[in-house]
Amino acid sequence: MALLKTQALKKHYGNGDTAVHALDGVNLEVESGEFVAIVGTSGSGKSTLLHMLGGLDRPTSGNVTIDGKDISTLKDEELTIFRRRKIGFVFQNYNLVPVLNVYENIVLPIELDGKEPDKTHIDKIVHTLGLDHKMNNLPNNLSGGQQQRVAIARALAAKPA
Ligand SMILES: Nc1ncnc2c1ncn2[C@@H]1O[C@H](COP(=O)(O)OP(=O)(O)OP(=O)(O)O)[C@@H](O)[C@H]1O
Ligand SMILES: [Mg+2]
Structure with a gap:
Protein backbone atom coordinates (compact mmCIF):
# COMPACT_ATOMS: atom_id res chain seq x y z
CA MET A 1 0.00 0.00 0.00
CA LYS A 75 -10.46 17.81 12.94
CA ASP A 76 -7.88 20.62 13.22
CA GLU A 77 -6.53 19.45 16.57
CA GLU A 78 -6.34 15.80 15.46
CA LEU A 79 -4.55 16.91 12.31
CA THR A 80 -2.00 18.85 14.37
CA ILE A 81 -1.21 15.73 16.40
CA PHE A 82 -1.12 13.52 13.29
CA ARG A 83 1.26 15.98 11.63
CA ARG A 84 3.65 16.04 14.58
CA ARG A 85 3.87 12.24 14.69
CA LYS A 86 3.77 11.27 11.02
CA ILE A 87 5.06 14.13 8.88
CA GLY A 88 8.38 15.96 8.70
CA PHE A 89 8.02 19.24 6.85
CA VAL A 90 10.79 21.60 5.72
CA PHE A 91 9.27 25.01 5.00
CA GLN A 92 10.52 26.94 1.99
CA ASN A 93 11.33 29.81 4.39
CA TYR A 94 12.45 27.41 7.19
CA ASN A 95 10.15 28.91 9.90
CA LEU A 96 12.68 28.53 12.72
CA VAL A 97 11.65 30.03 16.05
CA PRO A 98 14.02 33.02 16.51
CA VAL A 99 14.05 32.99 20.34
CA LEU A 100 14.96 29.28 20.59
CA ASN A 101 18.47 27.95 20.02
CA VAL A 102 19.27 25.27 17.45
CA TYR A 103 18.76 22.34 19.82
CA GLU A 104 15.49 23.76 21.14
CA ASN A 105 14.22 24.32 17.58
CA ILE A 106 15.05 20.74 16.59
CA VAL A 107 13.25 19.11 19.54
CA LEU A 108 10.33 21.58 19.69
CA PRO A 109 7.77 19.36 17.86
CA ILE A 110 8.67 16.40 20.09
CA GLU A 111 8.32 18.48 23.26
CA LEU A 112 5.01 19.95 22.05
CA ASP A 113 3.88 16.33 21.75
CA GLY A 114 4.86 15.72 25.41
CA LYS A 115 7.52 13.16 24.42
CA GLU A 116 11.21 12.71 25.31
CA PRO A 117 13.59 13.28 22.40
CA ASP A 118 15.54 10.16 21.36
CA LYS A 119 18.99 11.58 22.12
CA THR A 120 20.94 9.02 20.05
CA HIS A 121 18.75 9.69 17.03
CA ILE A 122 19.01 13.50 17.43
CA ASP A 123 22.81 13.32 17.85
CA LYS A 124 23.07 11.27 14.66
CA ILE A 125 20.97 13.72 12.62
CA VAL A 126 22.83 16.74 14.04
CA HIS A 127 26.18 15.12 13.28
CA THR A 128 25.17 14.09 9.75
CA LEU A 129 24.01 17.64 9.05
CA GLY A 130 27.21 19.15 10.49
CA LEU A 131 25.44 21.18 13.17
CA ASP A 132 27.28 19.76 16.23
CA HIS A 133 29.10 23.00 17.05
CA LYS A 134 26.03 25.24 16.55
CA MET A 135 23.58 23.72 19.02
CA ASN A 136 23.56 26.77 21.33
CA ASN A 137 23.28 29.37 18.55
CA LEU A 138 20.13 31.31 17.81
CA PRO A 139 18.89 31.00 14.19
CA ASN A 140 19.88 34.64 13.49
CA ASN A 141 23.52 33.73 14.08
CA LEU A 142 23.58 31.00 11.44
CA SER A 143 24.26 31.04 7.71
CA GLY A 144 21.37 30.41 5.31
CA GLY A 145 22.51 26.85 4.64
CA GLN A 146 22.89 26.15 8.36
CA GLN A 147 19.36 27.46 8.99
CA GLN A 148 18.09 25.21 6.21
CA ARG A 149 19.79 22.19 7.81
CA VAL A 150 18.28 23.01 11.23
CA ALA A 151 14.86 22.96 9.53
CA ILE A 152 15.74 19.56 8.02
CA ALA A 153 16.91 18.23 11.41
CA ARG A 154 13.65 19.41 13.01
CA ALA A 155 11.66 17.63 10.28
CA LEU A 156 13.52 14.34 10.92
CA ALA A 157 13.72 14.49 14.73
CA ALA A 158 10.42 12.72 15.46
CA LYS A 159 11.14 9.89 12.95
CA PRO A 160 8.18 10.73 10.70
CA ALA A 161 6.57 8.03 8.54
N1 LIG B 1 -2.23 31.98 -0.21
C1 LIG B 1 -2.34 32.21 -1.53
N2 LIG B 1 -3.31 32.99 -2.03
C2 LIG B 1 -3.44 33.21 -3.35
N3 LIG B 1 -2.64 32.67 -4.28
C3 LIG B 1 -1.65 31.87 -3.84
C4 LIG B 1 -1.43 31.60 -2.45
N4 LIG B 1 -0.36 30.77 -2.33
C5 LIG B 1 0.07 30.54 -3.58
N5 LIG B 1 -0.69 31.19 -4.49
C6 LIG B 1 -0.54 31.15 -5.95
O1 LIG B 1 -0.60 29.77 -6.35
C7 LIG B 1 0.36 29.50 -7.35
C8 LIG B 1 1.29 28.39 -6.87
O2 LIG B 1 2.10 28.88 -5.84
P1 LIG B 1 3.18 27.95 -5.09
O3 LIG B 1 3.66 28.70 -3.88
O4 LIG B 1 2.59 26.61 -4.85
O5 LIG B 1 4.33 27.84 -6.21
P2 LIG B 1 5.76 27.11 -6.19
O6 LIG B 1 5.75 26.12 -7.31
O7 LIG B 1 6.06 26.60 -4.82
O8 LIG B 1 6.74 28.33 -6.55
P3 LIG B 1 8.27 28.62 -6.09
O9 LIG B 1 9.14 27.73 -6.93
O10 LIG B 1 8.44 30.07 -6.45
O11 LIG B 1 8.40 28.36 -4.62
C9 LIG B 1 1.05 30.83 -7.65
O12 LIG B 1 0.42 31.40 -8.78
C10 LIG B 1 0.80 31.66 -6.41
O13 LIG B 1 0.78 33.03 -6.70
MG1 LIG C 1 7.49 27.08 -3.38
Whole structure:
Protein backbone atom coordinates (compact mmCIF):
# COMPACT_ATOMS: atom_id res chain seq x y z
CA MET A 1 0.00 0.00 0.00
CA ALA A 2 1.21 3.52 -0.82
CA LEU A 3 2.41 5.48 2.23
CA LEU A 4 1.16 8.67 0.62
CA LYS A 5 -1.66 9.03 -1.88
CA THR A 6 -3.67 11.86 -3.40
CA GLN A 7 -6.85 11.55 -5.43
CA ALA A 8 -8.18 14.32 -7.70
CA LEU A 9 -6.53 16.88 -5.46
CA LYS A 10 -7.47 20.49 -6.20
CA LYS A 11 -6.51 23.76 -4.57
CA HIS A 12 -7.94 26.99 -5.89
CA TYR A 13 -7.06 30.35 -4.39
CA GLY A 14 -9.58 33.20 -4.72
CA ASN A 15 -12.71 33.34 -6.85
CA GLY A 16 -13.92 34.43 -10.28
CA ASP A 17 -11.58 36.03 -12.81
CA THR A 18 -8.71 36.29 -10.36
CA ALA A 19 -8.92 32.65 -9.18
CA VAL A 20 -5.66 30.68 -9.30
CA HIS A 21 -5.99 26.94 -9.91
CA ALA A 22 -2.73 26.05 -8.18
CA LEU A 23 -3.59 22.31 -8.16
CA ASP A 24 -6.12 20.98 -10.61
CA GLY A 25 -6.59 17.25 -10.07
CA VAL A 26 -3.37 15.72 -8.79
CA ASN A 27 -3.17 11.92 -8.48
CA LEU A 28 0.04 10.81 -6.80
CA GLU A 29 1.25 7.69 -5.00
CA VAL A 30 4.45 7.37 -3.02
CA GLU A 31 5.68 4.12 -1.49
CA SER A 32 7.46 3.91 1.84
CA GLY A 33 11.18 4.64 1.35
CA GLU A 34 10.67 6.06 -2.12
CA PHE A 35 12.34 9.36 -3.07
CA VAL A 36 10.31 11.72 -5.24
CA ALA A 37 11.28 15.11 -6.63
CA ILE A 38 8.56 17.55 -7.66
CA VAL A 39 9.89 19.85 -10.34
CA GLY A 40 8.31 22.91 -11.93
CA THR A 41 8.71 26.61 -12.65
CA SER A 42 8.24 29.23 -9.94
CA GLY A 43 4.54 29.58 -9.13
CA SER A 44 3.58 26.23 -10.67
CA GLY A 45 2.18 24.85 -7.40
CA LYS A 46 4.97 22.83 -5.73
CA SER A 47 4.64 24.45 -2.30
CA THR A 48 0.86 24.31 -2.56
CA LEU A 49 1.07 20.56 -3.20
CA LEU A 50 3.47 20.06 -0.29
CA HIS A 51 1.23 22.08 2.03
CA MET A 52 -1.66 19.75 1.13
CA LEU A 53 0.50 16.62 1.55
CA GLY A 54 1.78 17.90 4.88
CA GLY A 55 -1.67 18.68 6.24
CA LEU A 56 -0.74 22.35 6.62
CA ASP A 57 -3.64 23.59 4.52
CA ARG A 58 -6.94 22.07 3.35
CA PRO A 59 -7.59 21.25 -0.32
CA THR A 60 -10.54 22.74 -2.22
CA SER A 61 -11.51 19.17 -3.15
CA GLY A 62 -10.04 15.70 -3.44
CA ASN A 63 -8.13 13.89 -0.73
CA VAL A 64 -4.79 13.05 0.78
CA THR A 65 -4.19 9.68 2.45
CA ILE A 66 -1.13 9.17 4.65
CA ASP A 67 -0.31 5.80 6.20
CA GLY A 68 -3.88 4.67 5.45
CA LYS A 69 -5.57 7.74 6.98
CA ASP A 70 -7.61 10.19 4.89
CA ILE A 71 -6.45 13.38 6.60
CA SER A 72 -9.52 15.36 5.50
CA THR A 73 -11.49 13.35 8.08
CA LEU A 74 -9.37 14.78 10.91
CA LYS A 75 -10.46 17.81 12.94
CA ASP A 76 -7.88 20.62 13.22
CA GLU A 77 -6.53 19.45 16.57
CA GLU A 78 -6.34 15.80 15.46
CA LEU A 79 -4.55 16.91 12.31
CA THR A 80 -2.00 18.85 14.37
CA ILE A 81 -1.21 15.73 16.40
CA PHE A 82 -1.12 13.52 13.29
CA ARG A 83 1.26 15.98 11.63
CA ARG A 84 3.65 16.04 14.58
CA ARG A 85 3.87 12.24 14.69
CA LYS A 86 3.77 11.27 11.02
CA ILE A 87 5.06 14.13 8.88
CA GLY A 88 8.38 15.96 8.70
CA PHE A 89 8.02 19.24 6.85
CA VAL A 90 10.79 21.60 5.72
CA PHE A 91 9.27 25.01 5.00
CA GLN A 92 10.52 26.94 1.99
CA ASN A 93 11.33 29.81 4.39
CA TYR A 94 12.45 27.41 7.19
CA ASN A 95 10.15 28.91 9.90
CA LEU A 96 12.68 28.53 12.72
CA VAL A 97 11.65 30.03 16.05
CA PRO A 98 14.02 33.02 16.51
CA VAL A 99 14.05 32.99 20.34
CA LEU A 100 14.96 29.28 20.59
CA ASN A 101 18.47 27.95 20.02
CA VAL A 102 19.27 25.27 17.45
CA TYR A 103 18.76 22.34 19.82
CA GLU A 104 15.49 23.76 21.14
CA ASN A 105 14.22 24.32 17.58
CA ILE A 106 15.05 20.74 16.59
CA VAL A 107 13.25 19.11 19.54
CA LEU A 108 10.33 21.58 19.69
CA PRO A 109 7.77 19.36 17.86
CA ILE A 110 8.67 16.40 20.09
CA GLU A 111 8.32 18.48 23.26
CA LEU A 112 5.01 19.95 22.05
CA ASP A 113 3.88 16.33 21.75
CA GLY A 114 4.86 15.72 25.41
CA LYS A 115 7.52 13.16 24.42
CA GLU A 116 11.21 12.71 25.31
CA PRO A 117 13.59 13.28 22.40
CA ASP A 118 15.54 10.16 21.36
CA LYS A 119 18.99 11.58 22.12
CA THR A 120 20.94 9.02 20.05
CA HIS A 121 18.75 9.69 17.03
CA ILE A 122 19.01 13.50 17.43
CA ASP A 123 22.81 13.32 17.85
CA LYS A 124 23.07 11.27 14.66
CA ILE A 125 20.97 13.72 12.62
CA VAL A 126 22.83 16.74 14.04
CA HIS A 127 26.18 15.12 13.28
CA THR A 128 25.17 14.09 9.75
CA LEU A 129 24.01 17.64 9.05
CA GLY A 130 27.21 19.15 10.49
CA LEU A 131 25.44 21.18 13.17
CA ASP A 132 27.28 19.76 16.23
CA HIS A 133 29.10 23.00 17.05
CA LYS A 134 26.03 25.24 16.55
CA MET A 135 23.58 23.72 19.02
CA ASN A 136 23.56 26.77 21.33
CA ASN A 137 23.28 29.37 18.55
CA LEU A 138 20.13 31.31 17.81
CA PRO A 139 18.89 31.00 14.19
CA ASN A 140 19.88 34.64 13.49
CA ASN A 141 23.52 33.73 14.08
CA LEU A 142 23.58 31.00 11.44
CA SER A 143 24.26 31.04 7.71
CA GLY A 144 21.37 30.41 5.31
CA GLY A 145 22.51 26.85 4.64
CA GLN A 146 22.89 26.15 8.36
CA GLN A 147 19.36 27.46 8.99
CA GLN A 148 18.09 25.21 6.21
CA ARG A 149 19.79 22.19 7.81
CA VAL A 150 18.28 23.01 11.23
CA ALA A 151 14.86 22.96 9.53
CA ILE A 152 15.74 19.56 8.02
CA ALA A 153 16.91 18.23 11.41
CA ARG A 154 13.65 19.41 13.01
CA ALA A 155 11.66 17.63 10.28
CA LEU A 156 13.52 14.34 10.92
CA ALA A 157 13.72 14.49 14.73
CA ALA A 158 10.42 12.72 15.46
CA LYS A 159 11.14 9.89 12.95
CA PRO A 160 8.18 10.73 10.70
CA ALA A 161 6.57 8.03 8.54
N1 LIG B 1 -2.23 31.98 -0.21
C1 LIG B 1 -2.34 32.21 -1.53
N2 LIG B 1 -3.31 32.99 -2.03
C2 LIG B 1 -3.44 33.21 -3.35
N3 LIG B 1 -2.64 32.67 -4.28
C3 LIG B 1 -1.65 31.87 -3.84
C4 LIG B 1 -1.43 31.60 -2.45
N4 LIG B 1 -0.36 30.77 -2.33
C5 LIG B 1 0.07 30.54 -3.58
N5 LIG B 1 -0.69 31.19 -4.49
C6 LIG B 1 -0.54 31.15 -5.95
O1 LIG B 1 -0.60 29.77 -6.35
C7 LIG B 1 0.36 29.50 -7.35
C8 LIG B 1 1.29 28.39 -6.87
O2 LIG B 1 2.10 28.88 -5.84
P1 LIG B 1 3.18 27.95 -5.09
O3 LIG B 1 3.66 28.70 -3.88
O4 LIG B 1 2.59 26.61 -4.85
O5 LIG B 1 4.33 27.84 -6.21
P2 LIG B 1 5.76 27.11 -6.19
O6 LIG B 1 5.75 26.12 -7.31
O7 LIG B 1 6.06 26.60 -4.82
O8 LIG B 1 6.74 28.33 -6.55
P3 LIG B 1 8.27 28.62 -6.09
O9 LIG B 1 9.14 27.73 -6.93
O10 LIG B 1 8.44 30.07 -6.45
O11 LIG B 1 8.40 28.36 -4.62
C9 LIG B 1 1.05 30.83 -7.65
O12 LIG B 1 0.42 31.40 -8.78
C10 LIG B 1 0.80 31.66 -6.41
O13 LIG B 1 0.78 33.03 -6.70
MG1 LIG C 1 7.49 27.08 -3.38
